[in-house]
Amino acid sequence: MDEKKIDLAKYRLQRAVEKLEIAKYSLENGLYISALSNTYYSIFHSTRALFALEEIDSKTHRGVIHLFNLHFIKPGLLPAKLNSILSGALEMRLDSDYEDFYLVTKEETQEQYENALYFMSEIVNFIKANYNVEI
Structure with a gap:
């Protein structure tokens, strides 16, 4: 596999991890709106890491959803x-x-955080299994 694609995927996953860490900090400190934003961006960057390996991308957030589904x-x-x-x-x-x-509750924010963890885990496992890339 092309090293540039792998490097881009790893970079995007690192961004996803950073956003998830910020989300965790925000959640623990009652900054729920910040946590929601960062959980979304963690999911978004995880998705784009997968896209890097397939050489697909979108310039819009809704486009990312469409391409992921497709x-x-x-x-x-x-x-x-x-x-x-x-x-x-x-x-x-x-x-x-x-x-x-x-208004968002701690419980809703916690659920979003757990969803982001699950999402990232699924993407990382898929990449490892299907692209023979160690993340």
């Missing part, structure tokens, strides 16, 4: 739950970033 969910390569997590995380991030007086 290339990985519809063919049955990854569980449909991942598409729900990705699209749900985007909606929560948009709502929390742009709606005035957006």
Whole structure:
């Protein structure tokens, strides 16, 4: 496999890990809107890490969801739950970033964080199994 693709995938996964660490800190410190935003970006960067290995990408967030569904969910390569997590995380991030007086509970934020952990784990396992890349 092309080293540039592997390096880009690893870089994007590292960004995903960093966003997840920030989300955890935010969650632990009651910064729920920040945690929501960072869980979404963790999921987003995980998805784009996978895209790097396939040389696909999108310039929009909704485009990433569309391509993920088209290339990985519809063919049955990854569980449909991942598409729900990705699209749900985007909606929560948009709502929390742009709606005035957006309220989110600790429990909702914790669930989003756990979804992001699960999502990243599934992506990393898929990459290891299908691309023979050690992450």
